[in-house]
Amino acid sequence: MRFLPPTASTGAESVDSLYYFLVALTFLFTGGIFLSVTYFAIRYRRRDPRECPRPVHGSALLESAWIAIPFVIVMFIFGWGAKVYYDLSVPPTDALQLYVIGKQWMWKAQHPDGQREINELHVPLGRPVRIVMTSQDVIHSFYIPAFRVKRDVVPGSYTTMWFTPTKVGRFHLFCAEYCGTEHSGMIGWVTVMEPTDFERWLSGAGAEGSMAATGEKLFQRLGCAGCHRSDAPGRCPPMTGVFGSSVVLANGQTVIADEQYVRESILNPKAKIVAGYQPVMPSYQGQVSEDQLLSLIAYIRSLAAPGTTEAGTAVQPQAAPPAPQPRRSRVSEGPTTITQPERRQRK
Ligand code: CUA
Secondary structure, eight states: OOSSOOOOBHHHHHHHHHHHHHHHHHHHHHHHHHHHHHHHHHHTOOOSTTOOOOOOOOOHHHHHHHHHHHHHHHHHHHHHHHHHHHHHHSOOTTOEEEEEEEETTEEEEEOTTSOEEESEEEEETTSOEEEEEEESSSOEEEEEGGGTEEEEEOBTSOEEEEEOBOSOEEEEEEEOSOOSTTGGGOOEEEEEEOHHHHHHHHHHSOOSSOHHHHHHHHHHHTTHHHHSOSSSOOSSOOOTTTTTSEEEBTTSOEEEOOHHHHHHHHHOTTSSOBTTOOSOOOOOTTTSOHHHHHHHHHHHHHTOOTTOOOTTOOOOSTTOOOOOOOTTSOOOOOSOOOOOHHHHHTO
16 A cells, blocks of 8 residues: 655655655554543542542643643754755756746647657656746646645746656656646656657757747747847847846846746736846737747757856856846947857766
8 A cells, every 4th residue: 555656856866765764653652542531531530439549730841841742843843844945946047948838738848959748748867857836817836746746837937847857658647736627637657768868868858949939930920129129229128148147127126037027028028027128028918929939948048158157057168158248237248149058068
C-alpha cells in the first residue's frame, strides 16, 4: 500500500522528509496522550463512592515545561518548513526555461527552441527546470504530485515553479483548481528523459523557429523596433541587457526586469516609466496573445547583457552582445546580437 505518490524530484525528497517528521511527531503525541489517559483512568479511578479527591494547586515548573517544550518544537518545524519553502521558491540560475499556458481545458507547453506540446511536458533528467506559467481565461493550478510542486496559474500574471527530476519515467500532471465543466479532464503527463533522449526528442519535435526568433519577428511587425532602437538613440529604452537587470523608474523606484515587468510594460506601459523617458508608448492590450507575449519575453530575455545570471540565462562570453550602456543614457549600443543561451546551455 502506498501512502504518497512516487518521489521523482529533489524537492519531493525534502518535502517528504518534513512530512514524515510531522506524521511521526503527531503519532508520538497522540500515542503519548492516549496511553496517559488510559493509565490515569485506571490508576486514579474512583474506588469508593465516599472517596473525595484532594484539591490540586498549580505547578510553575509543569506550566513552564508545557510552554517551553511545544515552543521549541514548533519553532523547529517553522524553521525547517521555511527552509524547504525557500528552496522550492528560488530556482537555480542555470535552470532550463519552459513556458506553460493554461486554458479551458488544456495545458499548452512551449520550449525555448519552439517545440510545443499539449497536455504533455518533456523534461531532461537531473537538470533544474523553471516554468513560467499564465492562463488565457480563469485560474487553473499546475500540479505534478511526483515532484511535490503545485502553483496557481493566474490570468493576467505570471507565476513560476521549478524542480529537478530525479527519475526517468512518466508522471501525472493535474489541474488542481476547479475551472469549469471539464476541469477533471485537464490532465496530462510529464515525461522525464535521459538528457541524450531529451535532445533527440527536441530535434524530432518539429519546432518552427525558436521562441526568441518568433518574438523578434513580432517585435519588428508590431513596430516596437522603431522606438526601442538598439543602433541609435530612440524614444524608448533599448532592450539589450534589460532582462534580469534592475531598472530605475521615473518615480525613483527600482524594479527587477523579470517576466512580469516585461508583460506589464507591453500591456500597460504607463504603469512603470523608465527614468529619463516620456510615457509615449501605447498599450498593446488585446493585440498580442499570451503565446505572443511569451515569445516577446523570450526575445527580450535573449538580449540579456553578458554576465547576467538571471534564471535560465547563462551567458557565454563569446558571441555575447556588445556591452550595453547604462539604460538611463540614450547612447547608441551598437548592432544587436541575438544570443540563444538556452540552446547553448544544453550542450
Ligand atoms: Cu484548469 Cu481545473
